[in-house]
Amino acid sequence: MYKYLFFSVSFAALAIPAAAQDGSGTLASDSVSSAETNITVTATGTRIELEDTGQQVTIIGEEEIRAVQGPDLTRVLERVPGLTFSRNGGLGGFTGVRLRGSEAEQVLIVLDGVRVSDPAAPSGGFDFGNLLSGNLAKLEVIRGSNSTIWGSDAMGGVIVASTRADTGLVASAEYGADDSVTANASAGIGDADTGFIGASANFARTDGFSSAASGTEADGFEQWAIEGHGRYYFSDAFEVFARIRQTEGTLELDGLTFPAYTLADTDEEQDTRQTFGSAGAVLDTGPLFLTASYSFADTARDNLDGSGSTTFSSDGESDRISLRGEWRPIGPLLLNFGAQNEWTSYETLYDTGDSTSILGAYAQAGVEWRGISGHIGVRIDDHEDFGSEISFGADISYELVDSWRLRASIGEGFKAPSLFQLLSDYGNRELSPEHSTSYDFGIAYGDRALTDRPLYGAVTLYRRDTEDQIAFVSCFGASTDICTDRPYGTYDNQDRTRAQGVEAELRARIAETVVLGAVYSLIETENRGAGPNAGNVLARRPRHAATFTGEWSPVPALSLGADLRVVSGSFDDAGNSSRLEGYEVMSLRAAFDVTEAVQIFGRVENVWDEDYQTAAGYATRGSAAFVGARLAL
Template identity: 75%
Template structure:
């Protein structure tokens, strides 16, 4: 309670100076690099690496999607934006708001570190300690950065598959949008901000989304609806040209209809169950930036609580996961092309559920990375040490290299180690196993790139491989006599697997005419449980997205998105198959004036019947229309 009050007071304190006046032309004048808010089309600054770096200066595989592209995709469903990233796949339990797991290069969904507005948002009370992307909508997002590959050197625990960084809008002026469509769905969003070039910035955003939905169970008939509202605030105050303070707060409340496995058949079917989710994320800190020296110190927190209710309103499950984090990050350029990145973090996490009182733990980490950015070559090498209360020390190494072999052509390579500490739920819940050890990974990639997504012509080809040791998985205990199942009749967790994922990613785009742009993202991903020889569950070998944007008139734009995914297995034993599918969306937008735009789309135009999780339905053909206002 006190920390929420603290953030509210902090934003109020930052508000008064920032309200003085707007910058030139009403645009925010960002003086420090603590909070990159530029669109990806206008900048190639990357934060997903955990450092301040330009895209061309890193050898790591990173895709940046800016606000303009997010807006062109339309709608609140973030997966329709994320599927433009090569090597990224997802699975969802039903419709909008249903649990959505995102995987990078064949990783587990829980092995992807997710950051929203600078805050690590993993839920310590969820089984794998991951993040549910069903609770993050694209309505007010301004930027997405996706780093593929292990990167615990900078980020510490959880960054085995990669890192996804989402940023919300933080600009002066006013923007609003609303759309209505299939399943009685409505989404509205608004954001605004005021800025002064010498004083600071104050902004806020809000969004609301609801839908009657459809039955999450593929064989069901009762719709499972979803409703969510989100409020966000962001303030910065410039004490001087080299020193600023900032604060952010985000509150999201959602309610989702879910299906279950009721008696006597115990198969997925219609139920009246509801899951209510409350999320509060926040951060506050200060930045000192002289140019050669950049230092940011901050405190952040993420609280996620869930309540599952049956048809009578009785609680069937509750959980609450909390994390508090102190962070220091810095960058020093002592001379010429040399660069040193450094940092330290201390995180406290806790959880509790309806069935156990829960527990807490702590992890401290520090890293040092040295690099050189000189003419056409950039390279970085670093190491990190983490100390976990329950598992002792863990060391991670990483390096990357980028070399410009010709104008706009670059060779890239990176190697990185990752680890993921067992979640508190995996350790201490009724299904827990205190003998678990951290998962560990090593990833390598090498590729060639021409330009980047901000240019008229770009492309990249990257080959990758990641091996993981001691991967944690749930094991059933029904009829099992192994000692690990003693007093755990419903199952437990264990380090049971060595896994491997390897493949090739291709990303390309071209402005083939003044009014026509084509883009493509494709990945071949071969995964294997090296202990059993089976493919990893829900990892399609082929996944591709093809996009076309055509503007026959200055005020009219037409678009098409085609998603093609090959078949996969739904389970670790490779007994249940998920069929391949192809889904197409057609889009249109018309500029009524410079401030007003009308738009609409038809999703799944072929009315494809497919599943990303066995037994769970997906939406058929659906039509949406809407309008935007920008002042």
């Protein structure tokens, strides 16, 4: 109940200009443009210029998100090297995002400073089908293990998403294929001396198409979201902030049908409700930077059959208090530090649920002197159920000559067993955390975020080894050892895996009005454990993935763009018996500035109507067209 009291109080607090920052550690007084070009929070947990980290970080700003068009966030994320995804059907369907061959649940997701993974999900992951691009202002993606700063779940990397929080009014709407309607609006007022108050609303609806590739009945999706954000500056050095987000959505589902148990049309639907919030304060005296906050996330789901009866429900909640800081005692030396305590709980229709907690603290020393920057840190976490865990990380960045920079990092990651894996009827209290160690080395020319520069390029080599990976153990026909008193199966630490490869990026302004870009990833994965799947590649990890982009402005008011996604084949299962064929999908888009405040835009997705799947048995959208308009005041 206190979460909903917090929800009400937060909106009341927004009635005055009190509260602030994006929860990620970047002061609200930083301009949006500088946040898009230079500042990242994923490497240290506070503020750092991108050139000062040896870790591989991609920043996608508001202008680029807006240029891609549409609510489907995966179309934006395709521009991140090393990132692949799979989706169960159309918009709103379960979407898992993987970094460098990781499991989707091994990627930590932070939205406006709140860790939004669902504690009630079997593996405790986050469903990207519930996050639309709507009013997003920035995406920051770190590739590689980074539990030193971020603790549990940061084995494959971290994705930090920030929604728009700027003065003025921005609104857009579009209509297109499958009777799809999307509308977004955000507004804010404030100044650099007093503070800021803002709110946004998002709505998306589509009749969709059959999620089952063999089906004929369309599966629709509808979602709305509202947000409030405020901050108040007590002085140049101190501010307070609060933020709240409420999302509700309904997704029509296809499922396994009796007696064949194959994916087919059904009348099922899933209702999802999410409430995320945070509040805290920021102190920035120059040498000392501190941010303290409380945040919570609540994700509730109900699955309903055709008659409206509940067939399954779950509710996962987390509460977190956090302190992060940076101290620059003298010259080029700095110290990043922090501590967090998180409480999580879950319950389902068939399980009364349980709760647990984890306490963690870290320290990271660094030096930033002339052309060289380096950091080394350690973290310790104490989990209520499995005990203590220590994580180590280090990185270095060195400017060889003007615009040329070497980067290298090593990091450890761990993922605590989910509450479902530990404590449900299928649970195993003897589970250990999953562990990973990642290494990467790269060279870069220029800066990807500085779009006015003529050339940017980067090549990175990486490897990540994972141990103690948790997998479900079937107990069909077995009743001894781990299957004792577990007739339906359980979870166990089983696998060792490896993912390694190459990432390459290129962006070139070949003329004043023409920009071409490309990202490519070679991802080699291997199950290195024992058993029948030893030596197999990991499921849903394509070996090759590339995105090619082009932007052309033949006249100042007109922008034309094209995106081509090329993905090689993969396997849908650990046994490598179900093949997913590769695919090539192109989108064309255009935008025209009618006035300085009004823009009309449109696009065609999947231009040549490619028939492909990212998850076996689930369909994807064919050729589709959309038109819309945007207002910015």
